[in-house]
Amino acid sequence: MLSPRSLLIRGMLVGLAAGVLAFVFAYLVGEGPIDAAIAFEEAHSPPGEPGSVTRTVQSTVGLLTATLIYGVALGGIFSMVFAAAYGRLGRLGPRATAALVALAGFVTVAFVPWLKYPANPPATGSEDSIGRRTSLYFLLLVIALAALALAVYIGRARVGRLGLWNASILGAGAFVAVVVVAHVLLPTIEEIPEGFSPLVLWNFRLASLGTQVVVWTTLGLGLGALVERTLRREAVLTASA
């Protein structure tokens, strides 16, 4: 049988791999727009004090450190959610369970916040509003997580009467309804400075979303494959014993 401890370790290992792949993607696709944004910043603002960290370090070791911490943290919690979901989603095996949990995680943690408060390149946000923007971002994240919990609750409560397919649609509908209401009610932030290239902004936001796709795809496929392999080995050992 699977133990939570072994799942946590596997989740963090897969998260490490997700962090490495996220770094590769972010470095290749995201650093171009960041450099363009910093060039805009330097051309349009009075020269400030030079940063304590060089751009080369920021775009390589710094970026890798951030994606690794992010990947391992997310991999850890992802494996715990997987541990709770596995065996409770009908007959779904480890690979399908991990893929489904990763899809739900991507939509809830990455895509829904991105739709309302998309990632911004450097130089596009005001220093004064950072506290408010951070609060709103995490508020929407919490609302999305609550909407997911509601969807799971509704789906599980109705699966007996409606069947798996229709109960799932009902749960997903509840999730979308809560998210749409939150998107309408929460304030919109528009601080992009005059003259900032829309193409740079678009490319940066796509790079950010793409990085999340890389992270969650690696988590879902990676953990599913690892657990599947472990269970197969155990089955062989049990059969031969």
Add this chain to the structure above:
Amino acid sequence: MSSISSSATPSPAVQPVAIPWRALQPWLLFGAVLAIALLYFVGTEQGVFHLIGGSGVHEFVHDGRHLLGFPCH
């Protein structure tokens, strides 16, 4: 028995066994605390790093903050 069923179907359907909630609870808590702590380091403005190492660490992971979607400057 297993040889017969495996020749008939590619792989025998095994009912997945759930981990009991009681065994899961401390690990779910641990995973949540771990994730929140680590995300806090990268994701929030300055965060604890500001207290530990000034703005140096904030600058160090700065590209990641922006690309991972956290609000920044």
